Amino acid sequence: MTPPRPYTPRVARKFIGTYRPRIDALEKASGKVQFVDDITLKSRFPGMLYAKVMRSPYAHARIKSIDASLAEQLPGVKAVLTCKDPEVASLKPTSAGWTDGVDTVSYERMMWRHFRDRRVLGDHACWATDEVGAVVAAESEQIAEEALRLIRVEWEVLPFVLDPIAAMKPGAPVIHPEIAPRNILPKDAVGGSDVFVDKGNIDKDFARSEVIVEAMSIHHNATQASLDNWCCLVDWKSDKLTVMSNSYEADQSRMHISQMLGLPINKVRVISSYVGGQFGRGDTGDQPFFLFTALLSKRTGRPVKFRHSRRESFHDSRQPAIYTGKVGAKKDGTITSMYFKSIGNSGAYADHTMFALKFAPTEITEVALAHIPNVRMESYGVYTNKLPACMMRGVGNSQFNLIFGHVIDMLAEKLGMDPIDLALKNFGHEWDILPDRSLSAVLREGAKRIGWRAKRHKPGAGPVYDRVKKRGVGFSFHPAWHAEWQEARRGEIRIRITVNPDCSVVLDAPTVETGTGSNTCNVLGCAEALGFLGIGPGDILWPHTVDTETSLKDCVQTDSAVSYLQSEVVARAALEVKRRLLEKASALMKVKTEDLDISDGRVYRKAAPAKSMTVRDIFRKGDMLPVVVEMGRPPNTEKTGVPYIANFAEVEVDTGTGRLQVLKLVVLNDCGTVMYASGAEAQQIGGQVMGLGEALTEEIIYDEATGVPLNFNFIDYKIATMADMPDIDPALLEVWRGAGEYGACGIGEGTLTCTPRAVLNAVYNAIGVRIDDIPVKPEKFLRALGKA
Amino acid sequence: MATKSGKQAHYEKAPVKIKVNGQWHEFEPGRDVEPAMTLSYLLREKLGLTGLKVACDEGACGACTVLMDGKAVLSCMKLAVEAHGHEIMTIEGLADNDPVIRAFAEQCEPGYGTALQCGFCTPGFVMATKALLNENPKPTAGEIKEGLSGNICRCGCYSGIARAVQHACEDTAPGEKK
Numbered sequence: 001m002t003p004p005r006p007y008t009p010r011v012a013r014k015f016i017g018t019y020r021p022r023i024d025a026l027e028k029a030s031g032k033v034q035f036v037d038d039i040t041l042k043s044r045f046p047g048m049l050y051a052k053v054m055r056s057p058y059a060h061a062r063i064k065s066i067d068a069s070l071a072e073q074l075p076g077v078k079a080v081l082t083c084k085d086p087e088v089a090s091l092k093p094t095s096a097g098w099t100d101g102v103d104t105v106s107y108e109r110m111m112w113r114h115f116r117d118r119r120v121l122g123d124h125a126c127w128a129t130d131e132v133g134a135v136v137a138a139e140s141e142q143i144a145e146e147a148l149r150l151i152r153v154e155w156e157v158l159p160f161v162l163d164p165i166a167a168m169k170p171g172a173p174v175i176h177p178e179i180a181p182r183n184i185l186p187k188d189a190v191g192g193s194d195v196f197v198d199k200g201n202i203d204k205d206f207a208r209s210e211v212i213v214e215a216m217s218i219h220h221n222a223t224q225a226s227l228d229n230w231c232c233l234v235d236w237k238s239d240k241l242t243v244m245s246n247s248y249e250a251d252q253s254r255m256h257i258s259q260m261l262g263l264p265i266n267k268v269r270v271i272s273s274y275v276g277g278q279f280g281r282g283d284t285g286d287q288p289f290f291l292f293t294a295l296l297s298k299r300t301g302r303p304v305k306f307r308h309s310r311r312e313s314f315h316d317s318r319q320p321a322i323y324t325g326k327v328g329a330k331k332d333g334t335i336t337s338m339y340f341k342s343i344g345n346s347g348a349y350a351d352h353t354m355f356a357l358k359f360a361p362t363e364i365t366e367v368a369l370a371h372i373p374n375v376r377m378e379s380y381g382v383y384t385n386k387l388p389a390c391m392m393r394g395v396g397n398s399q400f401n402l403i404f405g406h407v408i409d410m411l412a413e414k415l416g417m418d419p420i421d422l423a424l425k426n427f428g429h430e431w432d433i434l435p436d437r438s439l440s441a442v443l444r445e446g447a448k449r450i451g452w453r454a455k456r457h458k459p460g461a462g463p464v465y466d467r468v469k470k471r472g473v474g475f476s477f478h479p480a481w482h483a484e485w486q487e488a489r490r491g492e493i494r495i496r497i498t499v500n501p502d503c504s505v506v507l508d509a510p511t512v513e514t515g516t517g518s519n520t521c522n523v524l525g526c527a528e529a530l531g532f533l534g535i536g537p538g539d540i541l542w543p544h545t546v547d548t549e550t551s552l553k554d555c556v557q558t559d560s561a562v563s564y565l566q567s568e569v570v571a572r573a574a575l576e577v578k579r580r581l582l583e584k585a586s587a588l589m590k591v592k593t594e595d596l597d598i599s600d601g602r603v604y605r606k607a608a609p610a611k612s613m614t615v616r617d618i619f620r621k622g623d624m625l626p627v628v629v630e631m632g633r634p635p636n637t638e639k640t641g642v643p644y645i646a647n648f649a650e651v652e653v654d655t656g657t658g659r660l661q662v663l664k665l666v667v668l669n670d671c672g673t674v675m676y677a678s679g680a681e682a683q684q685i686g687g688q689v690m691g692l693g694e695a696l697t698e699e700i701i702y703d704e705a706t707g708v709p710l711n712f713n714f715i716d717y718k719i720a721t722m723a724d725m726p727d728i729d730p731a732l733l734e735v736w737r738g739a740g741e742y743g744a745c746g747i748g749e750g751t752l753t754c755t756p757r758a759v760l761n762a763v764y765n766a767i768g769v770r771i772d773d774i775p776v777k778p779e780k781f782l783r784a785l786g787k788a
Numbered sequence: 789m790a791t792k793s794g795k796q797a798h799y800e801k802a803p804v805k806i807k808v809n810g811q812w813h814e815f816e817p818g819r820d821v822e823p824a825m826t827l828s829y830l831l832r833e834k835l836g837l838t839g840l841k842v843a844c845d846e847g848a849c850g851a852c853t854v855l856m857d858g859k860a861v862l863s864c865m866k867l868a869v870e871a872h873g874h875e876i877m878t879i880e881g882l883a884d885n886d887p888v889i890r891a892f893a894e895q896c897e898p899g900y901g902t903a904l905q906c907g908f909c910t911p912g913f914v915m916a917t918k919a920l921l922n923e924n925p926k927p928t929a930g931e932i933k934e935g936l937s938g939n940i941c942r943c944g945c946y947s948g949i950a951r952a953v954q955h956a957c958e959d960t961a962p963g964e965k966k
Contacts, residue, residue: 004899019896028907029893030886031839031879035908038838227843227851227908227942276841276908277942310844515906515943682901686944714848714940722946723937730899 002449002664007674007732015524015537016567016742017674022520023542024274024513033274036246040233040305048233049078051293051306052144054133054151056125059160059385059707060173063123063133063153070150071136076143079299080151082134083123087295091120091260096284096351096390102558103490104252107259114188115350117176120260120288126175126348127385128708129312131288137296137304160707164322164345164382175348175383185350185381191358197365200374202328205337209328213410216324217402218773219756221317221345222690222698224392225719228276230315231307232290236297241268243290246275248282248512249556250546256287261294270548278514278557279690280391284316284351314712317700319356319389319396320345323403327410328374333417335426337374340403344389346381351390353381360396363486364404367642368479370430385707387700393690394749397478398756402774405476405757409764413459419761420447423477429641438643438670438736439477446475449666449729450648460768468656471663474761476754477646480670482559483738483745484568484636492632494552495569497526497577499627501619503533503601505540509566510554513544516748517679518563524676525567525742529574533615534601552630560683560746563675565635571741573631580627585618636739643670643736643745647691647754649762655785658778662692662726662759667751670733673744677732683748684730689720691755696720699775806871808835809881821868828852828863830871831878839879839911843940850939853912853919854878860919862938877918879911888917891956895948903952905943913939917953926957 009017027033042048068080081088095118097111098104105111125132134151138144159173166172167183174183187193206212232245241263247253250270258268275282293306308315321344328337340361346353357379369375392398412419420443428436447453455462455473462471496508509522519542527537546554555562578598585603586593589611597606604612613621648666653659667684674680690698697718701710711717737743756774764770769784782788803814804821813835815821820834828845831837831854840863841851847865854863855877882889892914895903904910913936920927920935927935932953941949 002899004897006898019898021894021896022902022904024907025893025902025904026884026889028904028910029889029914030882030884031911031914033907034838035841037841038832041833041836041838043833043836225942226906227841227849227940228906229843275906276843277906279942310846515904515908517902517905677898678896678902679905681899682905682943682945682948685901685947686905686941689942689944689946713846714844715846719940719942721937721940722950723933725944725946728947730901 002727002729010734013528014531015527017677019677022517023523035228035274035276036244037231037307040244045303048303048305049137049300050141050144051135051137051296051304052141052148053131053135054148056128056130056132058125058155058157059128060158061125062156064156065154066133067152068134071147074147074150076139077136077147079137079296080134081295083121088121094118098256099252099283100489103556104255106255111190112350115179117179117349118288120291127387130348135292137300160385162384162386162702162707164343164384167382167384180383183383185354188354191354194380195376195378196358197362197375197377202337202339202374202376205374206328209336210331211329211414213407213414214326215406215410216772217406219321219399219402220699220774221320221389222694223314223317224279224281226277226279226281229308229310229313232293233303233305234293234297235303236294239267241294244271247272248275248278248514250512250548251553254548257290260291271545272512273545275512275514279393280395281316283558284390311712316390317387318392319353319399321399325403325407327407329411333415333422333425335372338369338372339376341378344381345386346383347386347388349388351388353389356396356399357381361400364400364479367429368427371426371428371434394753397753401476401478401753402757405761409761431639431641441733441735442644442646442668442670443477445731446646446648446666446668449731450650459764469652469654470766471652472762472766473650474758474765475646475648476757476761477644478753479642480645480745480750481642482561483640483642484740485639487559487561487565487635488637490635492634493555493565493569494632495566495573496552496630497573499577501624503535503616507540507542508552510546510551511557511562512546512554514557516557517676520679521563521675522566522570525570529571532578532598560748564742564744567675567742568740569631569633572633573629576629577627581615584622588618588622589613638739640738643672645669645750647758649758651759651762651766653763653766653781658781660776664727666729666731668731669747670735671744671747672736672738673734673742674732675744680732680747681730684751685728687751688728688755691752693720694774695756695759696775804869804872807875809877825868826864827866827868827871830868831863837878837880841908850916851909851912853915855915855919858922860916879914888914888956891952895952897951900947900951901945903945903948905945909939909941913949921957
């Protein structure tokens with residue numbers, strides 16, 4: 001094991017940036033935390049019914065007719081809704097666009113309004129296990145399942161297609177003809193046209209480039225695999241609808257339900273408590289189940305619970321993408337042209353396909369590729385009859401990095417340069433001169449920690465261990481996201497600080513607690529900002545339940561950005577708390593506010609510090625009213641560039657069996673400011689389970705003959721356990737600085753973005769043969785080595 | 789997991805007796821317990837012991853781990869009736885100052901992250917650790933990896949968990965060291 005190297009903060013603070021337990025650590029470690037499936041036990045809601053939805057056995061089919069009469073007669077069945085019922089059939093078509101990627105929007109302003117391809121319980125099944133046809137409410141899940149089996153469906157089985165290249169060809173089965181007559185998603189308002197970046201003239205430049213490399217990389221579809229399966233309980237009594245769920249965006253869910261069901265916003269109450277892992281799942285097109293569960297509750301007058309089984313929770317995936325890349329450079333390593341083209345397998349519904357394929361790479365062009373004079377990016381999102389692909393931790397960036405790091409490594413080899421030098425020569429951001437300080441720090445630290453100079457050798461030319469094993473090192477890097485200016489779309493972030501007469505504090509900084517550690521960041525930030533009260537994190541209560549009826553609007557857990565976005569507002573609100581306390585003190589102490597200050601819980605005269613009163617006494621002898629400051633602040637739009645992230649990997653390949661062992665990963669994040677060191681390290685280390693999973697084992701497998709997915713379970717869909725994980729060395733850096741009090745950026749998603757490419761580059765360094773697609777399973781090695 | 793209650797069962801009507809967290813409970817067949825009912829269902833739905841989680845429901849993730857006679861069992865893979873006459877311990881049966889719970893809560897030693905993030909898998913890991921330490925009070929790093937390799941933490945806190953287990957068997961709280 002590498003001996004740990006704790007980071008040294010750029011600015012020493014009392015609470016922010018420290019190593020300490022999470023605020024919810026004991027409740028979670030002792031199992032007392034209640035998730036929605038725990039809160040909604042039948043014993044707590046005696047009248048509760050269970051809902052189960054019909055799933056398509058076919059990859060592509062239409063329901064010609066449906067007869068639920070037998071199901072309705074089954075004892076214990078309380079309601080059956082089918083796609084033919086008017087209350088279902090009249091629902092508007094929808095999509096995953098109920099956010100603009102970060103925050104609540106209306107139906108009219110939804111992000112993908114050109115791709116409203118989802119029906120709530122429709123009659124058109126677009127992938128095997130699609131939720132269509134009918135939904136049942138019954139006294140138990142078993143009865144509901146039995147009722148579904150009694151529903152007679154006449155299917156029109158349609159031809160299907162799984163591969164996006166095949167789906168683009170003329171004559172392929174067309175999945176949503178009204179939206180995409182050739183399965184290719186058309187130009188849209190967010191992503192733009194097929195060629196969505198075209199800077200300079202790559203064609204001219206490639207013609208005169210001294211060195212050119214071309215490559216391909218294929219990113220397969222991993223799934224978020226949150227352990228906490230989707231679950232909701234909906235209670236629609238008279239004109240009021242209450243939803244408890246493990247959705248990670250309460251305000252957005254309320255908007256969606258309100259508009260889809262035609263209820264005033266104040267008649268919809270959404271409550272979200274702890275969520276057992278999110279990873280982008282909530283930003284997907286899953287929300288239709290809220291609606292059919294609500295309609296069942298309305299029909300029966302009883303609370304209805306709907307939850308996915310593990311199999312059903314395989315409901316979204318990373319966007320699979322086939323990328324090609326081409327780079328033109330001068331012999332001295334100056335890159336003059338970059339061209340990237342992607343074909344993304346959207347699966348059955350468009351969801352956020354174009355966010356992954358176009359939006360994220362556009363952001364990357366703006367920052368990392370700012371110094372490259374000629375850049376073209378071209379992309380095609382293609383419907384197929386696979387699991388819909390949507391948001392997953394590192395959306396779009398993970399796929400892009402797989403090709404980006406690939407062409408950099410190839411070009412460096414062709415030029416005879418160290419890829420670190422090549423990277424520093426070419427990449428930074430548009431507000432910066434090269435070499436970029438952040439990228440430089442990240443790559444140099446990574447090189448040191450992995451032992452780059454000693455271990456990097458010519459491809460395949462390193463020493464051989466145990467006669468068949470070869471080792472190599474590699475890395476990949478990426479611009480981080482999101483700095484504060486990149487969060488401008490969110491609008492105001494609202495928080496409320498209540499200081500009680502005993503100086504205990506309630507911090508309303510609503511966000512659904514999904515495990516990211518933002519709750520601890522915000523409490524640390526609050527303790528830091530209210531330091532003049534002489535209090536610590538233990539004196540601050542952070543309500544963990546978001547309830548749209550009582551909470552401020554929640555700040556959605558996207559972009560890994562909540563931890564610092566809310567803390568920035570808290571820092572400003574604390575100044576107002578101080579001002580109000582000084583006003584109270586001024587009246588009591590008969591001293592002008594400007595002559596007073598507060599420190600360590602005491603209000604004192606600046607001219608005579610010994611003349612002081614405790615803040616508690618100010619309350620006790622005054623009006624005893626708490627000081628309540630509510631504040632909203634839009635993200636600072638000052639363009640400050642972005643910092644960099646990187647992963648370095650050391651691998652060992654058994655050339656006899658094709659077994660790959662990752663020996664070590666170094667995970668580097670320039671954070672701007674580390675808000676909470678233990679939480680940041682947990683994200684860095686934790687992200688590797690997903691990153692390494694995508695690199696080595698995680699993949700959804702389909703039966704090509706039927707289109708039926710084969711491994712919707714945790715036995716055949718392989719997630720790394722403790723025994724599978726290598727030595728991980730987390731490195732937190734503070735080099736770049738953003739705007740505001742802290743100048744931090746999001747780090748959680750970026751921790752895994754570079755992992756697959758770092759591993760693949762290390763594999764190439766080990767064996768001298770490139771493998772272009774992930775996950776890299778043993779058979780791919782053997783094939784690449786000519787042994788299979 | 790109740791089967792259709794209308795059909796008369798062929799099994800004995802004697803109550804199923806299970807000692808849970810130190811207290812004997814009796815479950816009447818047909819009313820409280822059915823032949824196909826899993827132990828996880830019984831503990832969660834009938835006794836309200838929601839610390840254990842059902843995440844995969846097929847023995848692949850370890851989130852439902854409880855102790856049966858001191859050994860780790862996957863309660864989603866155990867029928868409730870199989871626990872008849874046995875002693876079950878769930879996380880609710882542990883004291884708040886249990887050294888394993890404390891070690892998981894307090895892990896923040898630099899370089900290893902925390903031992904939990906979303907906390908969904910944590911009760912399963914804690915109970916698997918209890919079982920491991922029951923058998924092997926001073927496991928090596930390799931034995932910890934092997935002992936806990938039946939549990940999935942999707943947040944990926946394996947380094948922190950391994951560190952917490954080491955701290956737990958040192959029998960001092962990690963926060964008090966250094």
